[in-house]
Structure formats: C-alpha cells, structure tokens
Amino acid sequence: MRLTDVNETAPAIAIGPRIVASGGFDMLYREGMGLIEDVASYLDGEGRNESRLLGREASFLYATESMRLTTRLMQLASWLLLQRAVNEGEITRENARSEKEKVKFSATPSERGGPGYDQLPEALRGYIDKGDRLFDRVMQFDTLERGRMPELDPGTANGIADQLARLKAAFGR
Secondary structure: OHHHHHHHHHOOOOOOOHHOOOOHHHHHHHHHHHHHHHHHHHOOOHHHHHOOOOHHHHHHHHHHHHHHHHHHHHHHHHHHHHHHHHHHOOHHHHHHHHHHHEEEOOOOOOOOOOOOOHHHHHHOOOHHHHHHHHHHHHHHHHHHHHOOOOOOHHHHHHHHHHHHHHHHHHOOO
C-alpha cells in the first residue's frame, strides 16, 4: 500500500477531546477557579478600599470594569464546571454542549483604556488582564473540544510550528 492511499482513505483523528480531557484541563480548571477566588477576595477587601480613593470618573469606571470582570469570570466558571463534569463522566459531552450554548460569553474588549483606565488600581487591571488571558485559553480549549482547530492566518501557516503553537496556546505554556 502506498502512503498516498493511506492518506486518502484514513479518517482524521480528533485529538481535541483527548487534549481537553488531559491534565492540561486540570491545570486550567485550578487556575480559573483560583482566579475567581482571588478576584472575589480582592473586590470584597482591598479593592473596595481602593475604589473609595478614586475620583468620580475612575470610580464609575472601577464599578463598570469590576462588573465586567465578575460577569466574565462567572461565565468561565460555568464552562469549567461543565467541562469538568464531562471529564469525570457525570454528564455526556452532548449534554454539556447543550448547556454551554446557554452560556453566552460577553464580548472581550478589543482594547482596554479610555478616560480614567490608567487611574484604576493596578491590582484590578492585573486581574482584568488575567481574566482576558483565561478567557482566550478557555475559548481555545472549547474549540479543540468541539473537534475544530483554532483558525490560523493562512499567510503564516507552517505545519509543525503551527501545531506546536496551538498546543502551547491550549496548555498555556
């Protein structure tokens, strides 16, 4: 049998679900849940104190950004908990997909900033950045779990390097 015959008849193997079910997901889950706890603690303590020191414009922006962050993290928690339930055999992949469709992620701002953003406490801006990075990783895992590959710019596609970049992005390393 020739190599071209095998390539033409062999079905593609979906590695996405295997990657999602691997230890990489456990690391993502711990990181996500840890971030949620850290943000909640910050907003209830140090963040509350820091927000009282802000001017009117920055105070309004603080309230807006902390609400966005909290909403985003709760959406991510829903996704993480559903995926963990699938990995542990508590629900089927199809049931999880149905439930995940109900979780509509709020749009990630393409740019942070604007009037007063640089006046926000550094800790809050750091948590916002961590939340955005976590969101990107969850979206990559979700894409892989659904059996699709993250889209790449065709102008920069490079076989093995692209596959390694996708794996690094999925596992956050």
